[in-house]
Amino acid sequence: MNIERLHLPLEPNGHWFRSEARAEAVRIDGVLLLAGGTPNCRACGVYPSARVVGGVAEVEEPCPDADGITTTVTIEVPSGKLLVSDSLRSVFSIDHDAFTSLDSARGQAQVIEAMAALGCAFGPATNCDLGLFRTGPDTYIMARPEWDEDDTPSLADSSRMASVCTDLWAYSCADFEHWQARGGDPADLDWSDTVVDVAPGTYRFVQHSGERGFDFDGPGTVIFAHVDRIS
Numbered sequence: 001m002n003i004e005r006l007h008l009p010l011e012p013n014g015h016w017f018r019s020e021a022r023a024e025a026v027r028i029d030g031v032l033l034l035a036g037g038t039p040n041c042r043a044c045g046v047y048p049s050a051r052v053v054g055g056v057a058e059v060e061e062p063c064p065d066a067d068g069i070t071t072t073v074t075i076e077v078p079s080g081k082l083l084v085s086d087s088l089r090s091v092f093s094i095d096h097d098a099f100t101s102l103d104s105a106r107g108q109a110q111v112i113e114a115m116a117a118l119g120c121a122f123g124p125a126t127n128c129d130l131g132l133f134r135t136g137p138d139t140y141i142m143a144r145p146e147w148d149e150d151d152t153p154s155l156a157d158s159s160r161m162a163s164v165c166t167d168l169w170a171y172s173c174a175d176f177e178h179w180q181a182r183g184g185d186p187a188d189l190d191w192s193d194t195v196v197d198v199a200p201g202t203y204r205f206v207q208h209s210g211e212r213g214f215d216f217d218g219p220g221t222v223i224f225a226h227v228d229r230i231s
């Protein structure tokens, strides 16, 4: 019996794999068989099944999230005090096991929606100079500013309302009084927690990090979320 191990090109059928992703296969007496699973998809989060077709590993089921996911949620900020933080998980906790893997756009969207249902606007980011910037009377962006050649951020410091430590690769925002009512203690806040004065109302967070082609480390200002008061 002649056994040869090899890696086949992977036809993703819309799923998001790393560009160099291959499928392990064996050729036994001339017959090609897949020898392992596919990587997990960074859009829908599943490990899709594949079959060998003409020397290529073809994923059978198309990706339901091939176009990526823009996640829109709202939170209430009746106090007009928006707490901006790297993590508010001690107060707003969810069971991550109930969701798809967080390294996929689908899993992130599920967590964003579950956190928003508790009153917390959560969003993934990268390890960067993340901040909340005012762009208009009732509009903001959660973004990493572009730095020019003078090492000056392109978004004026005067528009920066908060800086977020990104050791946890995420941000969280909530109404300050709502956070306190759920047990949050202002004595526990540190430099990465800022209370921003905003107009009281309902705030919409449109998270872009799950969109197809979103470049976490891209050139220019990277906007993770648009934030605006809708009522």
Ligand SMILES: [Zn+2]
Binding pocket: 014, 015, 016, 041, 042, 043, 044, 045, 046, 062, 063, 064, 065, 066
């Ligand atoms: Zn997929």
